[in-house]
Structures are given as C-alpha cells and as structure tokens.
Amino acid sequence: xxxxxxxxxxxxxxxxxxxxxxxxxxxxxxxxxxxxxxxxxxxxxxxxxxxxxxxxxxxxxxxxxxxxxxxxxxxxxxxxxxxxxxxxxxxxxxxxxxxxxxxxxxxxxxxxxxxxxxxxxxxxxxxxxxxxxxxxxxxxxxxxxxxxxxxxxxxxxxxxxxxxxxxxxxxxxxxxxxxxxxxxxxxxxxxxxxxxxxxxxxxxxxxxxxxxxxxxxxxxxxxxxxxxxxxxxxxxxxxxxxxxxxxxxxxxxxxxxxxxxxxxxxxxxxxxxxxxxxxxxxxxxxxxxxxxxxxxxxxxxxxxxxxxxxxxxxxxxxxxxxxxxxxxxxxxxxxxxxxxxxxxxxxxxxxxxxxxxxxxxxxxxxxxxxxxxxxxxxxxxxxxxxxxxxxxxxxxxxxxxxxxxxxxxxxxxxxxxxxxxxxxxxxxxxxxxxxxxxxxxxxxxxxxxxxxxxxxxxxxxxxxxxx
Numbered sequence: 001x002x003x004x005x006x007x008x009x010x011x012x013x014x015x016x017x018x019x020x021x022x023x024x025x026x027x028x029x030x031x032x033x034x035x036x037x038x039x040x041x042x043x044x045x046x047x048x049x050x051x052x053x054x055x056x057x058x059x060x061x062x063x064x065x066x067x068x069x070x071x072x073x074x075x076x077x078x079x080x081x082x083x084x085x086x087x088x089x090x091x092x093x094x095x096x097x098x099x100x101x102x103x104x105x106x107x108x109x110x111x112x113x114x115x116x117x118x119x120x121x122x123x124x125x126x127x128x129x130x131x132x133x134x135x136x137x138x139x140x141x142x143x144x145x146x147x148x149x150x151x152x153x154x155x156x157x158x159x160x161x162x163x164x165x166x167x168x169x170x171x172x173x174x175x176x177x178x179x180x181x182x183x184x185x186x187x188x189x190x191x192x193x194x195x196x197x198x199x200x201x202x203x204x205x206x207x208x209x210x211x212x213x214x215x216x217x218x219x220x221x222x223x224x225x226x227x228x229x230x231x232x233x234x235x236x237x238x239x240x241x242x243x244x245x246x247x248x249x250x251x252x253x254x255x256x257x258x259x260x261x262x263x264x265x266x267x268x269x270x271x272x273x274x275x276x277x278x279x280x281x282x283x284x285x286x287x288x289x290x291x292x293x294x295x296x297x298x299x300x301x302x303x304x305x306x307x308x309x310x311x312x313x314x315x316x317x318x319x320x321x322x323x324x325x326x327x328x329x330x331x332x333x334x335x336x337x338x339x340x341x342x343x344x345x346x347x348x349x350x351x352x353x354x355x356x357x358x359x360x361x362x363x364x365x366x367x368x369x370x371x372x373x374x375x376x377x378x379x380x381x382x383x384x385x386x387x388x389x390x391x392x393x394x395x396x397x398x399x400x401x402x403x404x405x406x407x408x409x410x411x412x413x414x415x416x417x418x419x420x421x422x423x424x425x426x427x428x429x430x431x432x433x434x435x436x437x438x439x440x441x442x443x444x445x446x447x448x449x450x451x452x453x454x455x456x457x458x459x460x461x462x463x464x465x466x467x
Contacts, residue, residue, distance in 0.1 A: 001029055001152060002051070004164055010071060011156035014055055017080045021087065022058040024099055024157040024286065027051070031117075034147040035124045037174075040132045045121060049150075055079050059087040061096040095309040101159045103289040108165075111279035113191035116168035119148050131174050131201040140208055144174030155287040163289075165282040169410055172200060175369060176208035181382060183207025184349055184369040186229065188410050190279060207348060211370040214382035216427065223344030223400070224422040225337045225374070231417050232325075232408045233350040234363070238392035239269070239325055241361055242295060244304035244314070253361040253393060254304060263299040264399040268328040270294045275326065278413045284320025293319060299397075329402040329415030337401055337418045339377040344418075346372040346379060356389060364389045366428050386424040395419050 002010075007027050014025040031049035035042060053076070056065040064086025068079045124146050135142035147170075154164035172195065173186035185204035189195050226234070247254040254262075271293040273280045284290050285308060294302045303319075311318035338346060353365035366387050373380045395417070403416035 001031070001150070001166075007152070007154050007164060008156070008162060010053065010076070011154060011162070014053060014076055014080060015156055015158055017077065018057060018158060019084065021084065022099055022158050023083075024056045024155060026054045026156075027152075027154040028054075029152040031150040032148065033119065033121060033124065034145065035121065035128060036143075036145050037128050037132065038141075038143040040136055040142050042125065042128060047121070053079065055083045057083040057087040058096070058099075059084075061092040061094070062087050062090045063093060063096070064088070064090055097308045097312055099157045099159050100161055100286055100288055102161050103163065103283070103287060105163060105282050105289045106273055106291065108273055108282050108290075109276045109279040111165070111167035111190050111281075113168050113193070115192045116148060116170050116190065117150050119170065119192055124148070127172065127195075127197045130197050131176075131204065134201045134205045135176050135208075138176075138178070138205060138209065140205065141177040142174055142204075143177065144172070146170075146172045155283065157287065161287045163283045163287045167279070167281075170195060171410065172197070174200065174204050176204045178208045178212050180213050181208060181211030182369050183209070183211055184229075186409070188407060207370050210372065210379075211382045214371070214384045217373060217383045217386075219386060219424045219426055221421045221423050223341055223418065223420045225334065225341060225344060225346045225416060225418045227334060227346070227348050227416050228403070228406050228408045228414045230347045230350050231327075231414045232412045233353060233365075234390075234392050234395060235325070235327070235414065236412070237353065237363060238361060238396075239295075239322060241358075242304050242322075244306045245310040247304055248310075248314075251359055253359065253391075254301065257301045258304060260301055261299045262301055262393060263296065263396040265298045266328075266330070266399050266402055267296055267299045267396050268294075269296040270326050270328075271321065271324070272326045275413065278324050278326070278407050278411075280324055281321060285318065286320075288318060288320035290320045323411040325412040325414065327405060327412075327414045329405040332401055332403045332416075334403055334416050337403060337416060338374055338379060340401055341374045341377060341418065343376075344374045345383070345422075346370075346374055350388075360391065361393055362389065362391050364425070385428045387426045387428050388423060389425040390423050395422060398422075 011025045011027055029051040033047040036044040050069055052067055052069045054067045056063055064083045066079050066082040068075045131142050149169045152166040156162045168190055170192050171188045175182055175184045183204050185200045187195055187200050241252050242254055246252045273292055281290055305319050305322050308318040347367055348370040349368040350365050351368040353363055356362040356364050367385045371383050373383050398420045400418040400420055405413045405415045407413050
C-alpha cells in the first residue's frame with residue numbers, strides 16, 4: 001500500500017496537468033480476502049488488491065471523467081487527455097456545483113488496524129473451522145462468508161482540497177441450518193482483535209437449536225421484539241428515503257415533515273464521530289468534511305439528507321454522508337424486553353423486503369432464521385415464518401422499549417426494538433422443506449463429501465498451499 005506522500009504526489013501530478021480547468025482526482029486502494037463456506041466446508045476463496053485513480057474534469061458546466069488502474073506517466077497522461085476531451089464534448093449539466101475548497105477535518109476514531117491488514121487465509125480457515133465444528137456437533141450444516149477489506153481513499157482538487165483516510169474491516173456472517181429451522185449470527189469490526197468467534201458460533205448454533213420444528217400461529221397484529229439485525233433490515237429502507245429533494249418533490253412520506261414529530265420520543269437518529277465501536281469516515285462526497293448530524297431527535301424530524309446540488313438550491317449546507325446510522329437505546333437486553341412482553345414475537349432477521357407503497361413507505365417482507373412466540377414474559381417456542389406488511393414509521397411510532405445499541409454490519413449501531421401492532425399478513429413456508437441434515441458419510445452429494453476434506457484444507461494452508 002502506498003504512503004500518504006506517494007498518493008498525494010500522484011494526485012497532484014494529475015491535477016497539475018489540467019489546462020486551467022476545474023478538476024477532481026480521487027485515489028482508491030482496496031485489498032480483499034473472502035472465504036465462503038457451505039455444507040460445513042470451505043467452498044471458495046477469493047482475494048486480491050487494486051488501486052485506481054478517477055479524474056473528473058469540468059469545462060464550465062460540462063464534465064468528463066475517466067479511470068485508470070495504472071500509475072505510470074503515460075497512463076496518467078492519457079487519463080487527463082481523455083477526461084479533458086470528454087468535458088469539451090459532453091452536454092452541460094444543469095445540476096453542476098462547483099467543487100469545494102480546503103476543509104477542516106475532524107479528528108475521528110481510529111479505523112485502520114494492522115492486525116486486520118495482516119490476516120491470512122490460514123487464520124480465516126481456522127475461524128471457519130470453529131463454526132463448522134460446533135455445527136457438526138449438533139448434526140447441523142454451516143454456511144456463510146468471512147471477508148476482510150483493507151482500503152485507502154484520497155481526494156484532491158484544483159481548489160486546493162486534499163484529504164486521505166485508510167480503514168480496515170473484518171466481517172463474519174454464518175447461518176446454521178437444521179432439519180426444520182435455521183439460526184444466524186454476524187459480526188463486523190475494524191480490528192480483528194475485537195472479533196469474538198466463539199460467541200458468533202455459539203449464537204448461530206444456539207439460534208438454530210431454538211428454531212427447530214416451528215409451529216403455525218395465526219396471522220394478525222403482534223407486539224414484536226426485533227433484534228438489532230432485524231431492526232437494521234427494516235430501518236435501512238427508511239434512512240435511504242430520508243432525502244430532502246425527494247421530500248420537496250412530494251415523492252416520500254417525509255414531504256413537509258421537517259420540524260414535525262413522526263415517531264416515538266424514544267427515537268433519535270444521528271451521525272456520530274466519537275464512537276470507537278463504529279468509526280465514521282473523515283470525508284464524504286467531493287471531499288467534504290464529515291461532521292456530527294441529527295436527523296431525528298425525540299421523534300421529531302430535524303433534517304433530511306441534502307446532496308451538494310440540493311443544498312445549494314436551498315441555501316443550506318450539504319451532508320457528505322448518509323451513514324453510518326446511530327440510534328440511541330435504553331439500558332435493557334433482549335432478555336429484559338422478553339420479560340416485559342405479555343404476548344408477542346421475537347424476530348431475529350428479516351429478508352426479501354420490497355416496497356408495497358414507496359411514497360407511504362409501506363414495506364413487505366418475510367421473517368428469517370428464527371421467530372419465537374412469547375407468552376407471559378417467556379419464550380414458548382419457535383413459530384413458522386410469516387410475511388409482514390408494515391411501515392417503519394408505524395414501527396417506530398409504536399415503540400415500547402429499546403435495548404442497548406450494538407454494531408450491526410459496517411454502517412449501523414442500533415438497539416433491539418420492542419414495538420406494538422406489527423402486522424403479519426400471511427403465512428410462509430419459506431426456508432422449511434423436507435430436506436434433512438445428513439451426516440457427512442452420506443456420500444451421494446458432492447457438497448457433503450467436501451466436509452471430510454476440511455481438516456485437509458487447513459493442513460494444506462499451513463504447508464503453504466492456497467487452494
């Protein structure tokens with residue numbers, strides 16, 4: 001990976017070659033390792049690294065852009081020529097906004113960790129082995145993805161702006177399949193040292209055990225307890241719709257809602273820059289400095305996302321990023337919420353979410369990887385998956401209680417949420433079938449045969465082979 005000085009020199013060389021026009025040059029480097037598993041065996045390894053420079057040249061309101069992954073002088077010179085020529089020939093952009101000047105960047109939480117950068121396929125295989133071993137003990141099947149990302153991004157422009165940041169991230173997601181039910185667990189951290197592989201494996205296997213042999217219940221409105229992963233699946237749609245331009249044009253549920261109370265007073269949505277558990281980027285669009293922001297405060301819409309064009313049109317500041325999402329919580333655990341629930345459903349995950357009415361933000365989807373009936377403050381047992389029809393607006397307006405927030409994926413820190421009146425519209429047999437967990441010795445299925453080679457795979461990595 002190149003040094004800060006090397007990258008700044010490359011971008012300055014490109015910018016200096018622009019013939020009196022406005023331009024922005026951005027550099028990106030990414031190194032990845034990804035390991036997939038299925039049927040209790042590693043099924044795929046991918047990895048590599050790439051660096052690129054993208055140049056955007058502005059000739060008045062006309063623009064042209066080009067990308068190269070070669071850093072020699074000839075390639076950079078051609079990058080400039082192509083971009084300048086395209087800027088001369090392209091039509092004018094009615095939404096052109098001049099590039100920003102130098103920014104004052106906040107000191108952010110550390111996002112780059114050497115222990116993640118040094119991760120090897122051998123170490124990843126060992127961690128995959130932890131999950132596989134626990135799944136096999138129960139006669140279950142493990143699938144999932146372990147991926148590592150090392151990245152560096154920088155921007156320079158002809159107005160004197162320069163910014164650079166690097167980050168690392170490790171993500172491990174696994175689903176454990178039993179004969180009639182599944183359980184899932186996932187973890188995302190910037191430092192590998194913060195990953196708890198045993199906890200991830202035990203959670204996934206434990207959820208799968210709980211989810212076996214679900215029963216039918218009647219559809220209708222239920223009090224629900226969403227674990228943080230399920231909360232993100234639902235609320236991610238809402239955040240994406242919190243766009244100022246769309247609201248001004250009357251195409252979303254947030255039209256004319258700034259300053260109004262739409263949700264429970266328990267709801268706060270913000271962007272933080274001081275949370276070490278989920279570092280926020282230093283800069284966003286066009287190199288603009290990221291600052292703390294409040295979208296929702298005590299249920300009131302305080303601000304919607306403004307891109308640079310819409311901010312200029314409305315005489316306000318632009319928002320460099322939409323994410324990560326931070327939602328405040330309360331001093332409860334999921335178990336605490338269960339104890340508070342007279343009758344309801346504990347929901348682990350959602351999937352296959354689609355719009356029913358985009359303007360009203362009415363969504364539909366299905367439950368996944370474990371739904372459990374709660375009666376008198378106790379989990380009675382698993383129930384079959386169901387389709388739901390609901391709006392995040394209603395969900396957040398009917399909140400009863402929250403858990404402590406936790407990181408979910410790479411762009412959110414959310415609590416578990418207990419909410420009343422969540423509508424389940426139909427029953428679903430999805431994810432349940434007659435397929436049974438078979439021992440690896442069954443032999444007829446090639447995928448099952450691969451299980452027996454897992455230990456050999458790890459041994460080969462220790463001997464230096466990358467399969």
